[in-house]
Amino acid sequence: MSRTAPSPTSTAVPARVVWTRARGLLAGLAILLIGGILLAAMRSGDHHGRLDPRSADKLGSRAVAELLKAQGVTVTPVDTLAAAGAAADADTTLLVTNPDLLTPYQQDTLHSAVAASGGRTVLLAPGPASLGTLAPGVTSASTAPVKNRQPGCAFPPAERAGSVLLGGESYTSTLPAARTDTCYAAEGHPTLLRVEGADGGDTVVLGAPDLLYNDRLDEQGNASLALQLLGSRTHLVWYLPSLSDPSLNEGPSDDTTEETGVAEGFLSLVPSGWLWGTLQLFVAALLAAVWRARRLGPLVTERLPVAIRASETTEGRARLYRRADARDRAATVLRTATRTRLAPLLGVAPRAAHAPDALLPAVSARLPEGDRDVRDLLFGPAPADDAALIRLADQLDALEREVRTS
Numbered sequence: 300m301s302r303t304a305p306s307p308t309s310t311a312v313p314a315r316v317v318w319t320r321a322r323g324l325l326a327g328l329a330i331l332l333i334g335g336i337l338l339a340a341m342r343s344g345d346h347h348g349r350l351d352p353r354s355a356d357k358l359g360s361r362a363v364a365e366l367l368k369a370q371g372v373t374v375t376p377v378d379t380l381a382a383a384g385a386a387a388d389a390d391t392t393l394l395v396t397n398p399d400l401l402t403p404y405q406q407d408t409l410h411s412a413v414a415a416s417g418g419r420t421v422l423l424a425p426g427p428a429s430l431g432t433l434a435p436g437v438t439s440a441s442t443a444p445v446k447n448r449q450p451g452c453a454f455p456p457a458e459r460a461g462s463v464l465l466g467g468e469s470y471t472s473t474l475p476a477a478r479t480d481t482c483y484a485a486e487g488h489p490t491l492l493r494v495e496g497a498d499g500g501d502t503v504v505l506g507a508p509d510l511l512y513n514d515r516l517d518e519q520g521n522a523s524l525a526l527q528l529l530g531s532r533t534h535l536v537w538y539l540p541s542l543s544d545p546s547l548n549e550g551p552s553d554d555t556t557e558e559t560g561v562a563e564g565f566l567s568l569v570p571s572g573w574l575w576g577t578l579q580l581f582v583a584a585l586l587a588a589v590w591r592a593r594r595l596g597p598l599v600t601e602r603l604p605v606a607i608r609a610s611e612t613t614e615g616r617a618r619l620y621r622r623a624d625a626r627d628r629a630a631t632v633l634r635t636a637t638r639t640r641l642a643p644l645l646g647v648a649p650r651a652a653h654a655p656d657a658l659l660p661a662v663s664a665r666l667p668e669g670d671r672d673v674r675d676l677l678f679g680p681a682p683a684d685d686a687a688l689i690r691l692a693d694q695l696d697a698l699e700r701e702v703r704t705s
Contacts, residue, residue, distance in 0.1 A: 460521075
């Protein structure tokens with residue numbers, strides 16, 4: 300005999316309904332994914348990262364690199380310490396885009412390579428982590444907002460450039476004033492500091508790199524100052540510290556410095572658009588969760604499509620008890636319901652309706668036969684068979700009628 304498959308329950312959601320609800324969301328995700336892939340493919344040739352002379356992004360520096368090339372300056376991007384140190388000489392300007400990313404060993408090696416080269420070294424926004432090694436005698440003073448500032452010094456490139464976009468880190472120097480030029484002050488401290496070397500070279504410290512960005516180069520005197528600082532020699536080595544540099548693992552280990560450098564380096568390699576995109580996705584997911592939770596809403600009562608008599612419900616429960624042979628459970632339900640109805644008739648508090656010490660004296664006092672024992676009737680053991688259960692139900696019904704009429 301074949302057995303028919305059980306029909307789905309009323310709470311089961313058909314697969315077709317699930318697909319109908321989800322296909323819009325899936326289509327949107329697919330469009331977003333395809334659009335992201337196409338956009339990344341189209342821009343992959345132009346994107347190289349922040350302050351990269353090959354990048355045409357707004358935070359790249361391709362514009363100033365092209366202007367320098369037009370003036371006859373050779374621009375060489377490098378991402379290893381070995382390449383940067385090997386190129387240092389009197390005809391070379393070395394630009395270090397992120398000095399604080401270098402380990403102490405890399406800083407010592409780089410400073411040794413450029414100290415006696417006679418060339419120019421430009422450090423972008425160095426902090427306390429690198430100033431002591433790469434610019435001895437210079438310390439970090441405070442931070443200031445990046446905005447247009449006047450030179451306020453006699454350094455010729457600054458005088459010719461005039462107002463430029465500077466700020467960020469500001470510096471102090473313990474070196475003789477005759478060997479330094481301090482320009483573009485913020486709260487009394489320069490954000491451009493030039494230190495003259497003993498061998499004819501110099502080191503220029505800039506508090507912020509904003510004037511080298513593609514979207515800021517045409518503002519005020521940014522282009523003039525950038526071209527004068529980076530184009531004073533025939534060769535410009537554009538050093539972009541990288542986490543893939545083999546020298547990163549050389550020298551004495553410093554776990555704290557390495558962990559900090561790796562974390563900062565990783566964040567610097569992530570485009571700002573991706574960080575904002577991740578934040579927007581998180582906010583969208585949170586709003587979607589709130590929206591879905593509000594759709595459920597509180598429970599509400601609804602009219603049943605068909606009226607069901609109370610007797611049918613009672614008979615249905617009785618059949619279930621009988622099928623499970625649950626006479627004890629049925630007797631408990633009957634006695635509990637009777638005690639609950641008797642309590643208000645006898646002036647017993649509802650919370651004491653199921654306490655024998657409170658209910659039994661009140662029942663006995665109401666009955667004509669004061670010595671009648673109702674303990675077994677209201678709190679007795681479970682019936683032994685179905686006949687005893689039926690008798691219990693009849694006796695409870697009779698007791699309730701007697702109390703009501705007394």
